[in-house]
Amino acid sequence: xxxxxxxxxxxxxxxxxxxxxxxxxxxxxxxxxxxxxxxxxxxxxxxxxxxxxxxxxxxxxxxxxxxxxxxxxxxxxxxxxxxxxxxxxxxxxxxxxxxxxxxxxxxxxxxxxxxxxxxxxxxxxxxxxxxxxxxxxxxxxxxxxxxxxxxxxxxxxxxxxxxxxxxxxxxxxxxxxxxxxxxxxxxxxxxxxxxxxxxxxxxxxxxxxxxxxxxxxxxxxxxxxxxxxxxxxxxxxxxxxxxxxxxxx
Amino acid sequence: xxxxxxxxxxxxxxxxxxxxxxxxxxxxxxxxxxxxxxxxxxxxxxxxxxxxxxxxxxxxxxxxxxxxxxxxxxxxxxxxxxxxxxxxxxxxxxxxxxxxxxxxxxxxxxxxxxxxxxxxxxxxxxxxxxxxxxxxxxxxxxxxxxxxxxxxxxxxxxxxxxxxxxxxxxxxxxxxxxxxxxxxxxxxxxxxxxxxxxxxxxxxxxxxxxxxxxxxxxxxxxxxxxxxxxxxxxxxxxxxxxxxxxxxxxxxxxxxxxxxxxxxxxxxxxxxxxxxxxxxxxxxxxxxxxxxxxxxxxxxxxxxxxx
Numbered sequence: 001x002x003x004x005x006x007x008x009x010x011x012x013x014x015x016x017x018x019x020x021x022x023x024x025x026x027x028x029x030x031x032x033x034x035x036x037x038x039x040x041x042x043x044x045x046x047x048x049x050x051x052x053x054x055x056x057x058x059x060x061x062x063x064x065x066x067x068x069x070x071x072x073x074x075x076x077x078x079x080x081x082x083x084x085x086x087x088x089x090x091x092x093x094x095x096x097x098x099x100x101x102x103x104x105x106x107x108x109x110x111x112x113x114x115x116x117x118x119x120x121x122x123x124x125x126x127x128x129x130x131x132x133x134x135x136x137x138x139x140x141x142x143x144x145x146x147x148x149x150x151x152x153x154x155x156x157x158x159x160x161x162x163x164x165x166x167x168x169x170x171x172x173x174x175x176x177x178x179x180x181x182x183x184x185x186x187x188x189x190x191x192x193x194x195x196x197x198x199x200x201x202x203x204x205x206x207x208x209x210x211x212x213x214x215x216x217x218x219x220x221x222x223x224x225x226x227x228x229x230x231x232x233x234x235x236x237x238x239x240x241x242x243x244x245x246x247x248x249x
Numbered sequence: 250x251x252x253x254x255x256x257x258x259x260x261x262x263x264x265x266x267x268x269x270x271x272x273x274x275x276x277x278x279x280x281x282x283x284x285x286x287x288x289x290x291x292x293x294x295x296x297x298x299x300x301x302x303x304x305x306x307x308x309x310x311x312x313x314x315x316x317x318x319x320x321x322x323x324x325x326x327x328x329x330x331x332x333x334x335x336x337x338x339x340x341x342x343x344x345x346x347x348x349x350x351x352x353x354x355x356x357x358x359x360x361x362x363x364x365x366x367x368x369x370x371x372x373x374x375x376x377x378x379x380x381x382x383x384x385x386x387x388x389x390x391x392x393x394x395x396x397x398x399x400x401x402x403x404x405x406x407x408x409x410x411x412x413x414x415x416x417x418x419x420x421x422x423x424x425x426x427x428x429x430x431x432x433x434x435x436x437x438x439x440x441x442x443x444x445x446x447x448x449x450x451x452x453x454x455x456x457x458x459x460x461x462x463x464x465x466x467x468x469x470x471x472x473x474x475x476x477x478x479x480x481x482x483x484x485x486x487x488x489x490x491x492x493x494x495x496x497x498x499x500x501x502x503x504x505x506x507x508x509x510x511x512x513x514x515x516x517x518x519x520x521x522x523x524x525x526x527x528x529x530x531x532x533x534x535x536x537x538x539x540x541x542x543x544x545x546x547x548x549x550x551x552x553x554x555x556x
Contacts, residue, residue: 003360007353011339018341086337090396093302094354095326241321245304245333 004096005104011091012108015081016074024073025116028066032057032124039128051132054124055209058141062121063197067148068174071113075156076166078109079240084164089245099237106157106233114149118142133208140205148197151225154232155193161239189216191228196221256280256404256435257301262310264296271296273459274310279437283430285450285467286439292456294439295334298406301437302331314404327355330397332390334408334439340382344373344392347381351396367395372421386413391422404435411445423449443471478502479518484510484538485529494532498524510538 017025039045039053082088091101125138155173159166182192189195199215257279264272272293286294299305300312303319303326312319319325339347348367352360368377371391381389390413397405407426411419427449430436440446446453446467453470455463463470485491492504492511500521503514515521522539529536 002356003353004356007350011350014339014341086335087339089304089333090351091354092304093326093329093331095323095356096354097323244306245299
């Protein structure tokens with residue numbers, strides 16, 4: 001990556017952690033870890049309980065809530081922060097092709113989101129690890145969060161560019177589409193990033209991650225996930241390519 | 250730095266947003282030196298600057314910078330620097346970090362040296378390591394100028410650059426811009442105050458309601474603006490007598506008794522204001538109020554359009 005793109009990445013990084021978002025990241029990392037303490041104090045911790053508790057924690061809290069929320073916050077901020085405060089113009093008047101700006105900003109947002117959520121997975125696993133919870137368990141969920149963060153950030157970076165209410169729209173999408181429709185309508189889960197993440201956890205975790213119900217087939221995850229990401233990135237590049245700084249009339 | 254003879258060519262350019270016409274069939278050519286883009290708020294100055302900066306595409310017509318269409322070519326920005334009107338800068342960066350980021354985005358070989366040079370040019374070396382959030386409005390303007398100048402552009406477009414600057418900062422900035430213009434760079438400065446461009450811009454483009462209302466040398470534009478017809482409302486203890494006396498004044502070409510005073514029209518504002526006192530004294534009339542009625546900026550510009 002050349003110096004100009006490194007600077008786009010650095011500016012995005014600074015933007016992502018401006019306005020106390022660093023504290024939000026810390027809270028997201030620590031929350032599941034704190035819940036494992038409640039579990040240890042409040043439960044009898046019989047054989048098999050830990051596995052069930054951590055499976056549910058990972059599926060319902062981390063993959064279902066923290067992953068999309070983290071991606072909404074950091075994905076929409078990749079462009080939304082600069083659109084909102086009017087500093088995007090300083091990036092657009094540089095000799096850097098706009099499609100490259102999109103790729104770099106998306107990559108930084110995805111990486112930051114993935115690292116934050118993966119850290120929360122690892123900390124929670126570390127607190128409860130035993131024979132039932134081998135490293136493969138953590139590996140499964142870390143893989144799920146990494147791929148999930150990439151897909152979500154592709155979608156949310158676009159939202160941050162097209163609407164000033166990207167955060168709100170992203171949260172509504174997460175609640176309505178990912179957590180209500182995809183869970184209750186069988187066909188919709190084939191388009192749900194959360195469902196892809198659950199399948200990925202099982203695929204990467206092997207025997208360590210066991211779901212009672214079958215997930216989305218891995219072929220669908222890879223093909224549909226790639227198509228969703230490609231469409232989201234292409235739409236963001238097209239949008240930024242045609243982005244105009246209009247006078248407020 | 251080689252300056253081509255005709256750097257910016259705007260030909261029959263219009264730009265509209267839905268039903269709103271922001272710029273309407275504007276044509277001009279700019280070469281080296283400082284040009285003032287004058288007009289009231291909402292006249293289309295920012296739209297014209299953004300069209301020249303390639304940030305907007307014209308709805309009709311062509312905007313060429315150095316012979317190439319301005320929009321859609323990132324390489325344009327190797328030659329062009331833009332200082333936007335909006336105050337926003339990356340508040341979480343220091344002044345130095347901001348200017349250095351601009352230098353690196355341009356891929357400059359020695360970004361740090363270029364940064365220091367640009368910061369010294371705008372006299373911001375002292376506070377350059379403070380966060381921009383702590384800067385005054387004038388300091389933010391200057392650091393924006395440094396960011397736009399860091400790559401040594403041939404064309405510099407400044408949107409209301411003097412907003413928020415104190416008199417000392419303004420003088421310094423005038424000096425910097427005058428020097429840059431004297432080097433043959435194309436400097437375009439938008440403003441809604443003619444006097445702000447005094448001693449700086451030799452060439453003035455006057456925009457009103459999206460149209461190019463007038464263009465020419467600074468002195469010519471100022472003469473047009475001062476020698477236009479002016480209307481005054483005068484109140485006195487004997488309006489009828491004063492009106493009769495003022496009719497004899499050659500600088501007055503219209504007198505009307507309105508019931509609550511006199512409305513007079515003149516083409517020579519300075520002469521009239523000097524003569525009123527003498528005429529009133531000679532007629533033994535006591536003047537209680539003299540008020541110009543059409544001194545708003547809009548009316549000045551409206552005159553230029555109607556001319």
